[in-house]
Amino acid sequence: MQPSFIDNLIFFFDLLGTVVFAFSGVLVAGRLKMDIIGVLVLAAVTSIGGGTIRDLLIGATPVFWIKDSHYLLTIALTAIAGMGIARIQHRFPWYLLPLLDAVGLALFVVIGAQKALSYGTSGVIAVIMGCITGVAGGVVRDILAGEIPMVLRKEVYVTACILSGSIYVILLNLGLGHVAAMFASMLSLLCVRVPAIFLHLSLPTFHLGKDE
Amino acid sequence: MQPSFIDNLIFFFDLLGTVVFAFSGVLVAGRLKMDIIGVLVLAAVTSIGGGTIRDLLIGATPVFWIKDSHYLLTIALTAIAGMGIARIQHRFPWYLLPLLDAVGLALFVVIGAQKALSYGTSGVIAVIMGCITGVAGGVVRDILAGEIPMVLRKEVYVTACILSGSIYVILLNLGLGHVAAMFASMLSLLCVRVPAIFLHLSLPTFHLGKDE
Amino acid sequence: MQPSFIDNLIFFFDLLGTVVFAFSGVLVAGRLKMDIIGVLVLAAVTSIGGGTIRDLLIGATPVFWIKDSHYLLTIALTAIAGMGIARIQHRFPWYLLPLLDAVGLALFVVIGAQKALSYGTSGVIAVIMGCITGVAGGVVRDILAGEIPMVLRKEVYVTACILSGSIYVILLNLGLGHVAAMFASMLSLLCVRVPAIFLHLSLPTFHLGKDE
Numbered sequence: 001m002q003p004s005f006i007d008n009l010i011f012f013f014d015l016l017g018t019v020v021f022a023f024s025g026v027l028v029a030g031r032l033k034m035d036i037i038g039v040l041v042l043a044a045v046t047s048i049g050g051g052t053i054r055d056l057l058i059g060a061t062p063v064f065w066i067k068d069s070h071y072l073l074t075i076a077l078t079a080i081a082g083m084g085i086a087r088i089q090h091r092f093p094w095y096l097l098p099l100l101d102a103v104g105l106a107l108f109v110v111i112g113a114q115k116a117l118s119y120g121t122s123g124v125i126a127v128i129m130g131c132i133t134g135v136a137g138g139v140v141r142d143i144l145a146g147e148i149p150m151v152l153r154k155e156v157y158v159t160a161c162i163l164s165g166s167i168y169v170i171l172l173n174l175g176l177g178h179v180a181a182m183f184a185s186m187l188s189l190l191c192v193r194v195p196a197i198f199l200h201l202s203l204p205t206f207h208l209g210k211d212e
Numbered sequence: 213m214q215p216s217f218i219d220n221l222i223f224f225f226d227l228l229g230t231v232v233f234a235f236s237g238v239l240v241a242g243r244l245k246m247d248i249i250g251v252l253v254l255a256a257v258t259s260i261g262g263g264t265i266r267d268l269l270i271g272a273t274p275v276f277w278i279k280d281s282h283y284l285l286t287i288a289l290t291a292i293a294g295m296g297i298a299r300i301q302h303r304f305p306w307y308l309l310p311l312l313d314a315v316g317l318a319l320f321v322v323i324g325a326q327k328a329l330s331y332g333t334s335g336v337i338a339v340i341m342g343c344i345t346g347v348a349g350g351v352v353r354d355i356l357a358g359e360i361p362m363v364l365r366k367e368v369y370v371t372a373c374i375l376s377g378s379i380y381v382i383l384l385n386l387g388l389g390h391v392a393a394m395f396a397s398m399l400s401l402l403c404v405r406v407p408a409i410f411l412h413l414s415l416p417t418f419h420l421g422k423d424e
Numbered sequence: 425m426q427p428s429f430i431d432n433l434i435f436f437f438d439l440l441g442t443v444v445f446a447f448s449g450v451l452v453a454g455r456l457k458m459d460i461i462g463v464l465v466l467a468a469v470t471s472i473g474g475g476t477i478r479d480l481l482i483g484a485t486p487v488f489w490i491k492d493s494h495y496l497l498t499i500a501l502t503a504i505a506g507m508g509i510a511r512i513q514h515r516f517p518w519y520l521l522p523l524l525d526a527v528g529l530a531l532f533v534v535i536g537a538q539k540a541l542s543y544g545t546s547g548v549i550a551v552i553m554g555c556i557t558g559v560a561g562g563v564v565r566d567i568l569a570g571e572i573p574m575v576l577r578k579e580v581y582v583t584a585c586i587l588s589g590s591i592y593v594i595l596l597n598l599g600l601g602h603v604a605a606m607f608a609s610m611l612s613l614l615c616v617r618v619p620a621i622f623l624h625l626s627l628p629t630f631h632l633g634k635d636e
Contacts, residue, residue, distance in 0.1 A: 032360070037370040052269070057476070059485030061271030066337050125490050139568070144351070146360040148456070148570040158461040244572070249582040264481070273483030278549050356563070358572040 006178050010114065013107045013182075015074050020104035021047035021137060022075045024097060026082035027089065028145055036083070042141055043079040044072070049137030054112050054129045058119045095197060102193035105157075106164065106186035109134040113165045114182075123169040130165035131158060160196070164189035218390050222326065225319045225394075227286050232316035233259035233349055234287045236309060238294035239301070240357055248295070254353055255291040256284070261349030266324050266341045270331045307409060314405040317369075318376065318398035321346040325377045326394075335381040342377035343370060372408070376401035430602050434538065437531045437606075439498050444528035445471035445561060446499045448521060450506035451513070452569055460507070466565055467503040468496070473561030478536050478553045482543045519621060526617035529581075530588065530610035533558040537589045538606075547593040554589035555582060584620070588613035 025046030029039040048065050055063040065071040089097075112133025116126040135158060139149040168185035172178070237258030241251040260277050267275040277283040301309075324345025328338040347370060351361040380397035384390070449470030453463040472489050479487040489495040513521075536557025540550040559582060563573040592609035596602070 037374075041370070056268055056480055057485070057487050058490060059487075061269070061273075061485075062331075062333070063269050063271075066270060066333060069334065069336060072336065072340075119486075121486070121490060122493065124493060124496065128496075143355060143567060144361060149568060158465070162461075249586075253582070268480055273481070273485075274543075274545070275481050278482060278545060281546065281548060284548065284552075355567060356573060 009179065009182075010111060011070075014111050015070060017104040017107035017111070018047045018071055018074045019078050020100045021108070022078040023082045023085075024101055024104075024138075025141055026079055026086055027097065028141060030083070030086050032145055036079075039083060040076065040079050042144065043082065044075050045144060046137045046141040047071075047075055047078075049140040050108060050133040050135060051112065051115075051137075053136045053140075054115065054133045057132070058116055058121060058129065060115070060119060098197040099194065102190055102197065105134045105161065105193065106189040109161045109164050109189060110168050110182050110185045113168050113185075114178075117169070117172070123173065126169050127162060127165035130168070131161040134161045157193075160189050160192040163192060221391065221394075222323060223282075226323050227282060229316040229319035229323070230259045230283055230286045231290050232312045233320070234290040235294045235297075236313055236316075236350075237353055238291055239298055239309065240353060242295070242298050244357055248291075251295060252288065252291050254356065255294065256287050257356060258349045258353040259283075259287055259290075261352040262320060262345040262347060263324065263327075263349075265348045266327065266345045269344070270328055270333060270341065272327070272331060310409045311406070314402055314409065317346045317373065317405065318401040321373045321376050321401060322380050322394050322397045325380050325397075326390075329381070329384070335385065338381050339374060339377035342380070343373040346373045369405075372401050372404040375404060433603065433606075434535060435494075438535050439494060441528040441531035441535070442471045442495055442498045443502050444524045445532070446502040447506045447509075448525055448528075448562075449565055450503055451510055451521065452565060454507070454510050456569055460503075463507060464500065464503050466568065467506065468499050469568060470561045470565040471495075471499055471502075473564040474532060474557040474559060475536065475539075475561075477560045478539065478557045481556070482540055482545065482553065484539070484543060522621045523618070526614055526621065529558045529585065529617065530613040533585045533588050533613060534592050534606050534609045537592050537609075538602075541593070541596070547597065550593050551586060551589035554592070555585040558585045581617075584613050584616040587616060 022043040025043035026039055028046070029042040032038070032042075034042065048071055052063045052065070055061060109130040111130075113126040113130035115133075116129035117123075121129065142149040164185045167188045168181050171181035171184055176184075234255040237255035238251055240258070241254040244250070244254075246254065260283055264275045264277070267273060321342040323342075325338040325342035327345075328341035329335075333341065354361040376397045379400045380393050383393035383396055388396075446467040449467035450463055452470070453466040456462070456466075458466065472495055476487045476489070479485060533554040535554075537550040537554030539557075540553035541547075545553065566573040588609045591612045592605050595605035595608055600608075
């Protein structure tokens with residue numbers, strides 16, 4: 001019973017993160033005036049790009065969305081619904097998308113770390129795979145859109161992923177149950193990201209002072 | 213006898229598509245004033261990039277051009293010949309390259325779908341792998357060239373791939389032979405692409421109306 | 425005894441190349457004013473990106489840095505030290521970084537070719553895998569930084585890799601020992617790159633003369 005409940009929870013979280021990230025891909029596609037195929041491609045890249053790169057690196061091929069068709073179905077439905085919803089986005093509060101993105105990130109980091117561990121990686125690699133699952137989709141989306149990837153320049157984005165992934169791995173090693181470790185990890189990410197969104201926090205940058 | 217004929221046909225089509233796509237890579241390299249190595253790299257990326265990504269995703273590693281040296285040999289010869297031919301391209305009619313590209317696309321979509329099916333994927337995944345085989349090489353070429361990938365912005369490019377791949381998978385499922393399904397699939401792609409080239413058709417775009 | 429010495433030598437060379445390439449990633453991150461996470465990411469991508477793509481293509485997954493934590497540790501230490509050293513880079517002679525880069529390239533090409541051969545590839549594929557190991561990390565770094573990859577436009581960079589990889593494979597086939605073939609290969613790369621750096625040599629470029 002218990003493992004089955006956890007598996008279901010992980011699967012539900014994974015699809016929830018897929019919806020959120022696919023919707024952010026739809027918004028970028030809208031800004032670039034893409035046709036419906038471009039919208040689908042950008043929604044897919046944003047939401048399953050990170051997990052795909054994770055699966056390739058740890059050797060879990062065929063990658064997850066080839067094995068399980070729920071992901072592509074979720075993306076297709078989100079893209080169609082998202083094109084309608086996106087038209088009224090000016091009525092949303094400005095912080096809605098960043099908050100949704102933080103939720104998606106919290107879900108994907110913990111799921112990525114969990115999958116890496118289930119393939120027998122070390123804790124450090126699991127944290128890195130959590131980060132890749134969370135951010136690599138957005139990086140590929142930005143590259144396709146011709147922009148320098150946002151996560152490499154903004155706020156405490158990756159730092160939050162590292163923290164959240166580390167908390168998950170450490171709590172598991174301390175003997176905590178899966179569900180508790182997952183929620184603690186996701187909560188820690190939200191505790192970093194949500195204030196960062198509202199206060200525009202960022203890490204001190206490193207620069208060589210030449211071109212300023 | 214019969215399977216051997218089909219295998220030979222697929223192999224011939226694959227090399228033909230490689231020649232066409234490699235030549236389009238040569239033309240882009242020429243526009244960017246690359247040296248001969250850049251020409252080779254761009255020819256290779258354009259022609260085997262899509263199939264490489266397909267092989268990685270379905271777990272068919274080492275990828276196809278590592279196992280079979282005909283592909284790299286074809287690319288090298290095409291790049292060398294292409295640098296000569298490209299110099300007189302102003303004498304070609306403007307529609308020659310788009311038409312060649314449509315032929316290459318028709319070949320690669322059906323070959324990609326066919327390979328995915330042979331690895332046991334579902335029909336939907338086979339269609340997607342056909343599309344990736346057809347367009348991903350051009351996407352990577354455009355990214356390397358510092359441009360927003362053309363296929364995400366132009367005409368009914370990916371739509372044609374989806375249609376053509378679907379026709380192949382559906383006809384096979386209806387019990388049609390491989391050769392007939394392949395030709396029907398390729399014909400359908402040309403029926404969409406060729407008018408699109410001459411009439412500059414495109415799908416209605418989705419945009420959020422902010423920046424216009 | 426003998427194989428153990430060679431293995432140790434290859435491992436030492438691999439980490440040395442990792443340090444050099446990670447440092448060049450730190451310098452690019454500094455120019456782009458990234459925070460410490462961006463520095464770590466760019467250092468990692470530059471130094472292990474090429475080997476990662478090689479491992480994916482030949483099917484050697486999980487990729488090398490997942491199996492052996494020395495690489496990530498080396499990158500982290502290099503990034504931290506590099507951020508300090510980079511601040512005084514104006515005191516270095518201008519040719520220091522290109523020279524270090526040439527050393528890293530010489531190391532990575534031979535290591536990449538050696539790994540491909542150990543996975544049973546042909547000599548031509550081993551040369552290509554050596555080139556990919558040497559240059560692909562820099563290509564991904566440049567794409568992330570929003571630039572057209574330097575290696576596709578500049579000097580005799582990839583040519584030197586092809587030459588050096590070919591010498592390694594040919595000498596091995598002629599029956600020379602591993603260590604001798606490695607040093608001959610690396611020496612040949614430096615013989616091409618070092619004069620190219622000081623004399624700004626480049627191959628004749630191929631261009632279509634339209635936009636000039």
